[in-house]
Amino acid sequence: xxxxxxxxxxxxxxxxxxxxxxxxxxxxxxxxxxxxxxxxxxxxxxxxxxxxxxxxxxxxxxxxxxxxxxxxxxxxxxxxxxxxxxxxxxxxxxxxxxxxxxxxxxxxxxxxxxxxxxxxxxxxxxxxxxxxxxxxxxxxxxxxxxxxxxxxxxxxxxxxxxxxxxxxxxxxxxxxxxxxxxxxxxxxxxxxxxxxxxxxxxxxxxxxxxxxxxxxxxxxxxxxxxxxxxxxxxxxxxxxxxxxxxxxxxxxxxxxxxxxxxxxxxxxxxxxxxxxxxxxxxxxxxxxxxxxxxxxxxxxxxxxxxxxxxxxxxxxxxxxxxxxxxxxxxxxxxxxxxxxxxxxxxxxxxxxxxxxxxxxxxxxxxxxxxxxxxxxxxxxxxxxxxxxxxxxxxxxxxxxxxxxxxxxxxxxxxx
Amino acid sequence: xxxxxxxxxxxxxxxxxxxxxxxxxxxxxxxxxxxxxxxxxxxxxxxxxxxxxxxxxxxxxxxxxxxxxxxxxxxxxxxxxxxxxxxxxxxxxxxxxxxxxxxxxxxxxxxxxxxxxxxxxxxxxxxxxxxxxxxxxxxxxxxxxxxxxxxxxxxxxxxxxxxxxxxxxxxxxxxxxxxxxxxxxxxxxxxxxxxxxxxxxxxxxxxxxxxxxxxxxxxxxxxxxxxxxxxxxxxxxxxxxxxxxxxxxxxxxxxxxxxxxxxxxxxxxxxxxxxxxxxxxxxxxxxxxxxxxxxxxxxxxxxxxxxxxxxxxxxxxxxxxxxxxxxxxxxxxxxxxxxxxxxxxxxxxxxxxxxxxxxxxxxxxxxxxxxxxxxxxxxxxxxxxxxxxxxxxxxxxxxxxxxxxxxxxxxxxxx
Numbered sequence: 001x002x003x004x005x006x007x008x009x010x011x012x013x014x015x016x017x018x019x020x021x022x023x024x025x026x027x028x029x030x031x032x033x034x035x036x037x038x039x040x041x042x043x044x045x046x047x048x049x050x051x052x053x054x055x056x057x058x059x060x061x062x063x064x065x066x067x068x069x070x071x072x073x074x075x076x077x078x079x080x081x082x083x084x085x086x087x088x089x090x091x092x093x094x095x096x097x098x099x100x101x102x103x104x105x106x107x108x109x110x111x112x113x114x115x116x117x118x119x120x121x122x123x124x125x126x127x128x129x130x131x132x133x134x135x136x137x138x139x140x141x142x143x144x145x146x147x148x149x150x151x152x153x154x155x156x157x158x159x160x161x162x163x164x165x166x167x168x169x170x171x172x173x174x175x176x177x178x179x180x181x182x183x184x185x186x187x188x189x190x191x192x193x194x195x196x197x198x199x200x201x202x203x204x205x206x207x208x209x210x211x212x213x214x215x216x217x218x219x220x221x222x223x224x225x226x227x228x229x230x231x232x233x234x235x236x237x238x239x240x241x242x243x244x245x246x247x248x249x250x251x252x253x254x255x256x257x258x259x260x261x262x263x264x265x266x267x268x269x270x271x272x273x274x275x276x277x278x279x280x281x282x283x284x285x286x287x288x289x290x291x292x293x294x295x296x297x298x299x300x301x302x303x304x305x306x307x308x309x310x311x312x313x314x315x316x317x318x319x320x321x322x323x324x325x326x327x328x329x330x331x332x333x334x335x336x337x338x339x340x341x342x343x344x345x346x347x348x349x350x351x352x353x354x355x356x357x358x359x360x361x362x363x364x365x366x367x368x369x370x371x372x373x374x375x376x377x378x379x380x381x382x383x384x385x386x387x388x389x390x391x392x393x394x395x396x397x398x399x400x401x402x403x404x405x406x407x408x409x410x411x412x413x414x415x
Numbered sequence: 416x417x418x419x420x421x422x423x424x425x426x427x428x429x430x431x432x433x434x435x436x437x438x439x440x441x442x443x444x445x446x447x448x449x450x451x452x453x454x455x456x457x458x459x460x461x462x463x464x465x466x467x468x469x470x471x472x473x474x475x476x477x478x479x480x481x482x483x484x485x486x487x488x489x490x491x492x493x494x495x496x497x498x499x500x501x502x503x504x505x506x507x508x509x510x511x512x513x514x515x516x517x518x519x520x521x522x523x524x525x526x527x528x529x530x531x532x533x534x535x536x537x538x539x540x541x542x543x544x545x546x547x548x549x550x551x552x553x554x555x556x557x558x559x560x561x562x563x564x565x566x567x568x569x570x571x572x573x574x575x576x577x578x579x580x581x582x583x584x585x586x587x588x589x590x591x592x593x594x595x596x597x598x599x600x601x602x603x604x605x606x607x608x609x610x611x612x613x614x615x616x617x618x619x620x621x622x623x624x625x626x627x628x629x630x631x632x633x634x635x636x637x638x639x640x641x642x643x644x645x646x647x648x649x650x651x652x653x654x655x656x657x658x659x660x661x662x663x664x665x666x667x668x669x670x671x672x673x674x675x676x677x678x679x680x681x682x683x684x685x686x687x688x689x690x691x692x693x694x695x696x697x698x699x700x701x702x703x704x705x706x707x708x709x710x711x712x713x714x715x716x717x718x719x720x721x722x723x724x725x726x727x728x729x730x731x732x733x734x735x736x737x738x739x740x741x742x743x744x745x746x747x748x749x750x751x752x753x754x755x756x757x758x759x760x761x762x763x764x765x766x767x768x769x770x771x772x773x774x775x776x777x778x779x780x781x782x783x784x785x786x787x788x789x790x791x792x793x794x795x796x797x798x799x800x801x802x803x804x805x806x807x808x809x810x811x812x813x814x815x816x817x818x819x820x821x822x823x824x825x826x827x828x829x830x
Contacts (some may be wrong), residue, residue, distance in 0.1 A: 055759040056752025056777075087748040087780020089762070115665020122745020123779050233731040235746075236753035316648040316731070316817075317825055322825035330537020331650075333502040337471025338651035346472040347504070362471075364538050402731075407819050410732055411739035 433662025
């Protein structure tokens with residue numbers, strides 16, 4: 001069902017020196033399913049992350065933030081699907097801590113050097129004993145040569161899937177300080193997607209050497225230009241996490257500014273991977289049949305452009321019209337109108353559907369022909385552009401349509 | 416498909432002295448469909464209204480506001496379905512004006528004494544010539560005795576329907592200043608419903624004498640306690656209008672304060688009608704199978720309670736869980752968390768589903784049993800209560816679930 005999203009292949013991915021990965025079946029929610037993934041990072045790796053702004057953030061998110069703030073040298077990620085460990089109160093926190101402690105003992109590191117991630121159903125107790133039981137064999141696997149391969153990244157992309165129908169992984173290369181550096185990342189969706197700092201789960205690693213002080217602003221900017229520009233259903237997950245790892249093994253002089261030529265080259269590779277992963281989440285959004293780019297131009301500032309873009313992207317009426325391939329474009333105008341810009345002048349609005357100019361001066365253009373709108377609406381990839389006619393700012397978000405399949409998936413998710 | 420919403424009968428409705436109503440088939444969008452309704456008000460009637468806050472408000476809304484602000488003695492409403500006359504620019508305004516002018520000439524009043532209302536598809540030109548052609552016979556009908564009957568109100572309730580499956584009408588009586596006063600109203604939904612001042616269309620009339628200065632605050636308070644407390648899909652229509660008419664014919668001394676005993680009695684009758692009409696819109700929400708009351712308590716102020724209530728009411732994941740009768744209640748907690756209260760402490764949250772206490776101190780209660788949640792979720796009327804544990808304020812909104820039928824209706828609406 002995913003929209004123009006081919007499954008990634010191991011040969012398209014790059015191994016990242018310093019990152020070892022293994023995947024196991026812990027039986028967390030269902031049997032015979034890879035549901036536990038471990039990342040083990042070489043000593044000397046730097047890690048930064050951004051997390052959900054949901055105030056009901058899950059226990060693992062709380063622990064990730066605490067461990068990163070403590071400045072611990074992060075050495076491992078333990079990621080489970082099948083259970084979000086959110087809305088679980090004090091026992092949820094204890095379970096997330098127990099996961100870190102068990103992994104830390106096996107790896108011979110401190111509990112604060114492990115980051116836990118959970119995704120799945122909210123408000124169910126995490127069966128931590130199943131994770132503890134599976135960890136010894138899982139971490140032993142990470143010591144095997146296969147754990148350092150590109151195929152291990154592909155396995156992890158599969159291991160973190162929940163309702164995703166296609167695994168999400170991407171790689172890129174750049175030349176930084178005369179050395180080739182590698183970037184590989186994975187992500188998962190596929191509902192409860194309106195990241196507000198980061199997607200549900202996204203992990204990007206590079207072997208580039210990057211100044212530790214740059215890592216946090218870098219992950220924030222990356223998120224803002226990728227995962228923070230997507231929405232499926234407007235529901236911000238309790239578990240959103242996006243992590244950036246720099247294993248520092250590429251031999252380049254550490255990058256310490258994004259506006260240096262090295263910084264620009266590195267950032268382009270990182271952003272390419274992050275945007276591919278973010279867009280893949282939308283293309284595989286629950287029930288998605290269309291991939292829609294919403295570009296707002298002519299705003300006074302970027303924030304108001306984003307506000308209008310999200311109003312359109314979240315309107316169930318707009319989303320069902322896309323599902324129906326019906327150029328019922330008045331619904332887009334209605335969403336622009338209620339986006340919350342108090343002094344918006346409807347007479348300055350223009351609307352374009354790909355190359356078709358539909359609305360000018362706030363009303364339907366005399367030259368607009370329904371069949372032109374129909375032609376674009378039948379495509380699987382569509383760009384909606386609204387010009388607000390009040391400034392020079394612009395912003396873009398990516399979203400999908402709302403289909404029967406979305407209702408089916410979410411009405412059946414737990415059954 | 417409407418949820419526990421019996422069709423209104425003429426014998427349940429009260430005629431309002433001073434209001435005459437007729438309905439006709441103008442063929443605006445489809446043939447053989449009552450799509451044009453006229454209200455004619457006796458001289459001396461007072462009228463006040465509240466309108467959508469959508470900045471893309473429709474041409475008729477702009478004209479209504481202008482005519483009311485001009486202080487004209489309003490004598491008629493002309494209401495068409497099949498076309499919203501929104502997103503239609505200057506020609507839309509000209510068409511709305513032409514409607515008023517045609518009705519005014521036939522009634523021998525000024526064009527500013529007529530209020531136009533339109534509902535239906537956005538961004539299509541209004542076929543005003545069909546309205547002009549139908550108006551002479553329609554307005555002649557309003558002079559017949561039947562136009563003053565309760566049956567005429569029922570006909571109007573049918574005449575303003577679009578995707579509604581059940582007509583919406585209600586009546587109440589009160590004793591005010593020793594006189595019996597009557598209140599009758601009608602409304603329509605059924606999608607693009609998140610009124611922000613008023614519902615898509617709502618008309619309430621009373622024969623009570625009410626001080627003209629009181630009418631505007633009265634209609635605002637009525638809307639805030641009825642139409643502004645409902646949401647179907649979070650889409651605020653371009654055409655929302657809620658009008659209150661006082662024909663002043665009941666013989667009571669004019670009510671000039673809502674906190675007088677007469678004011679309290681009158682307000683109770685008006686609110687009863689307005690709330691029934693508002694709730695009927697949700698019960699007949701597009702594809703609705705459940706009617707859900709969302710009550711937020713323990714907030715610092717009413718606004719933050721409303722913010723949380725709407726976050727829950729608009730979450731597609733919460734709405735699909737209700738459709739599935741699945742007590743996947745973690746989705747409610749997630750919505751509470753992303754509602755935008757920056758300093759919310761998740762450890763103070765409690766959640767109740769009707770009488771079932773599900774969450775305390777932010778986590779699932781040990782005593783909570785899934786089968787208790789399941790029992791409530793299977794009902795057609797459900798109250799969700801979330802206590803924020805941070806104050807004394809509360810607020811309530813009414814909403815419905817998100818079903819396959821919603822997608823079907825909105826993917827097919829124009830075909």
